[in-house]
Amino acid sequence: MDNQRILTIENLHAYFYARSKQAFIRSVDNVSFEIHQGQTLGMVGESGSGKSVTALSVMGLVQGSPGVISGAIRFHTPDGPLNLLHGIDRHVQLKRHNGRIMTVIKAARPWEKRLQRRMKGIRGSQLAMIFQDPRSAMNPFSTIGRQITETILRNTAISSRKEARDKTLAWLEQVRIDAPKIRYHNNPHGLSGGMCQRAMIAMALAAEPTLLIADEPTTGLDATIQSRIVALMGQIKSRLGLTTLLISHDIDVIRQLSDRVAVMYGGTVLENGPVDAVLDPAAAPKHPYTAALLASVPDRRLIKKKGVLKAIKGDVLDTINTPKGCRFYPRCRQYHGKIVAACVNQEPPLSPVAQGHAVRCWLFEPINSG
Amino acid sequence: MPRAILDVEHVKKSFGHPGRWWVPKGGFRQTIPAVDDVSFFIRPNETLGLVGETGCGKTTIGRAILKLTPLDQGRIVFDNVDITAMPPKQFRPLRRRMQMIFQDLDAALNPKMRIRSILKEAICVHHRLTDSEIEQRTRELLEQVNLKKSKLSNYPGELSGGEKRRVGIARSLAVGAEFLVADEPTSALDVSIQAQVVNLMRTLQSELGLSYLFISHDLRIVELISHKVAVMYLGKIVEMGMAGSIADAPRHPYSHILWSSLVDKRSREGMSEFTCEREQNRGNFRDRETRSLGCRFAPRCPVFLDKGCPRECTSPETAPELRDIGGGHKVACHFPL
Amino acid sequence: MKTFRQITLRVSDYSQVPLWRKARSMDLACVGYGMVVVLMVVGSYFLGASGRLPFDPQAIDMDLLNAPPYTEGHLLGTDFLGRDIFSRLILGIQAYFLPGLLAIFIALALGGASGLVSGYRGGRWDRAVTYAANLVDSFPRLVLILLMVAAFKPDIYLIMVVVGLTHAPTVASMVKSKVIFLKQQNFIEAAVCLGLNTRTIIVKHILWHNCRALLIIQATLGMAEAILIETSLSYLGFGVQEPVPSWGNMVQSGANYFLQGEFWPSTAPALAILFTILGFHLLGDGLNNILERKQG
Secondary structure, eight states: OTEEEEEEEEEEEEEEEEEETTTEEEEEEEEEEETTTEEEEEEOOOOSSSSSHHHHHTTTOOSSSSSSEEEEEEEEEEEEETTTTTTGGGOOEEEETTTEEEOOSOOOTTTTHHHHHHHTTTTOOOOOOOOSSSHHHTTSSSSSHHHHHHHHHHSSHHHHHOHHHHHHHHHHHTTTTTHHHHHHHTGGGGGGHHHHHHHHHHHHHHHHEEEEESTTTTTTSSSHHHHHHHHHHHHHHHOOOOOEEEEEEOOHHHHHOOOOEEEEEEEEEEEEEHHHHHOOOOOOSHHHHHHHHHHOOOHHHHHTTOOOOOOSSSSSHHHSSSSSSOHHHHHHHHHHHHHHHHHHSSSSEEEEEEETTTEEOGGSSSOOOO | OOOOOOEEEEEEHHHHHHHHOTTTTTTTTOEEEEEEEEEEEOOOOOOEEEEEESSHHHHHHHHHHHTOOSSSEEEETTTTTTTTTTOOOHHHHHHEEEEOOOOOOTTTTTTTOOHHHHHHHHHTTTOOOOOOHHHHEEEEEEHHHHOOGGGGGGGGGGGGGHHHHHHHHHHHHHHOOSEEEEEEEETTTTTHHHHHHHHHHHHHHHHOOOOEEEEOOHHHHHHHHHEEEEEEEEEEEEEEHHHHHHHSSSSSSHHHHHHHHHHHOOOSSOOOOOOSOOOOGOOOOHHHHHHHSTTTGGGEEEHHHHHHHOOOHGGGGOOOEEESSTTEEEEEOOOOO | OOOBBOOOOOGGGGGOHHHHHHHHHHHHHHHHHHHHHHHHHHHHHHHHHTTSSSSTTTTTOSSTTTTTTTTTTTTOOOOTTTOOHEEEEEEHHGTHHHHHHHHHHHHHHHHHHHHHHHHHOOOHHHHHHHHHHHHHHSHHHHHHHHHHHSSSSSOOOHHHHHHHHHHHHHHHHHHHHHHHHHHHHHHHHHHHHHHHHHHHIIIIIIHHHHHHHHHHHHHHHHHHHHHHHHHHHHHTTSSSSSSSSSHHHHHHHTTGGGGOOOOHHHHHHHHHHHHHHHHHHHHHHHHHHHHOOOOO
């Protein structure tokens, strides 16, 4: 059972139409990955790299009508795989030009409703999400205990209110909120940021989901609280063996909590592999972007020397005008010093460099004669 | 040793109910001390890093220095001139020498003005220049902050985060600032852009001899960019000293927890033992009981628990003062580590 | 079936995209219609001044009382004194436009200034402005106007001064909330740090750059309101006095014959009022959406 897949994403595209710019923002552009049972996949990337939109697509929470969502999100339930986007492709017709989507032919209007209908039975009970800002993700006018109890009653087999209440207290205990009986009656605003995030985690776990999506669970918290939340998530992971999709821009958090890593850039996955191979500075990072990302966080030696940080030149990719070739090429050229003609003209495929480790870069790919 | 460019002496500021005659004193009129008796100084071409958690009063100090927030008590001396009670008109010429980099990228620039006019305005505040001189100065500034010339005709909303930050820095330089209060200049930026901005700020410091008050919660960046570091907890400076010595061997239990949480994050093994589990008592001025006590960190302090809750930590008379423990390293703790 | 164009703009070109191309076509249509209305109003002044009206609007023709449209060249017929309705309709707007501008000017100047003061200074100033606004708001506007008319004389300019004064609190509260919002933004503080004086900050950063859209919109809406007020006053007989034509007194005088089947003397000016007010409202709404870059 260990190697059973839970979630497979194939060629996911999510585009949004920006009227003021009269163009499509390619938030997610051809993302494919899979998560196995009990595994934590960390998605790391800068803002606008499409990590959050990927998560929202899995939850079926993407909106914005003149937009496109296509590809396949296969959720493996005991009854067999279920494509969350099945039938939604029919409402969206993409015209491809040289393998890239250029024009959207049909109105994208009906897909939202279909998606919502499909997600009804899955969201909450099988998929749960932890949001970045716990205060705004919880109802400010209800106590945290009541909200968690509601979640349990709705999404699990427990139907008696008393039982659900006891279960809630057990979950609050589980996430190390002390005096759960008192905190049960607190509103989200009566709790500090760290406590609130713990309550949010308890609420997500209370539904006993098959897959937990954590979108920037530690961002915005203070350093000392951050490390505590990370520790808590580590404990939960080892205790419950939960399958998790963890999204963060903080490499340290990803490194500590995940088994596999997907490095996102400009809406696509640039590198995908086991965490030790991808995010270990000692293991000679494969993709130039991963290497540059690791280098831009100062390490002890650099701080001691008061050396100059190795910054990645240029700006975060503009997802409207993605370059024709490699996405990272405009910033990579200066950094890496190697220019391969293919980088400019052709997008590299995600090609395996080791067992379970794939890199989207021409440096690791025999260049075709084309 | 050069004289200090900025001297902050015993600054106090509290927020809360302004107090009216019909409100009984000590009744429901609550004030929240955001900054409580803080003193430090900054020498020219030096960076003081100010670290601490949210709500510890870091930003209030920065704003008070620029007189964006009035002070309750204390003195701020900028370049041997006491600016604490200076009337705005007299203070205006001094303003150009001290500038602020705001945390919020989007709010710091007027959204309806093009970058060109934002810079032009800053250039022309204190000097009357001809068009060609303005043009040249603009070009100079753009070069200094590595910004493309084509961005001049854009509105701030059309720029990326790093570019907005650069425009903010360029605007500060345009008036000829010597001292910059940088309020979390990197927190809203991506990692790769953070590195660019930090490098830029350091280059500018060495080229133009700027002094910074660098407010941040990112310990690594503070350690990298600062010469001195001050650690704040609930409105008080609990430890101050050279950046290297604090980072290597923090003496105050709170600084120790801060820096060890950084190590915790980097290692996969888990947490070091020296952390307090009592997060519930996380410092918050709304927790009434911590307010009247002596040492503010005592409720969270592991040393305090180890020593069996000694009286001198909790009694208001013997609140720990910032004292020198050698080499300019100051700690406000009865039992430094 | 709807097609979205894939535009191949380069990155740095967003600011070169003209404002009207970023706007929704519905907003553009609204603004276009509003502009047509404004042009027609301005055009009426030219026609009136150059005397190129089909008939003399004051000429009484006792042979053609309440003549239906298209009789003897009268495009919209004649009224109860046999005067040409079309000519009077063209001149009728002139009863509103300049007085309306006066009302708008008073409302914007007074409301804008007091809104700025109360928003920027706050405290005592804010309280004073709020009390004054409440005082003005709580007095029925029509009664106030009737009082003025009774005390002085039924002069349209006098009425419009009152309309302007009573509209000022609305403008003031809008400007105030905008200023309070802007004051929380750091760029005002940044401007203070740069050493700009308060006047420059208020006039340039707040008023010119961030409130002009709001004021333009308030101006168009104010014009629509001024027309409505004058119409209702004319209907009561306190507005523009005969024989000077105004749409309000045209409706009023024509209404007496409405039930006898002679509907044109009152319907024509009523429709004119409808489309003009609609035009000003749509103009304001469309401008709001375009200038504030609201996206659909």
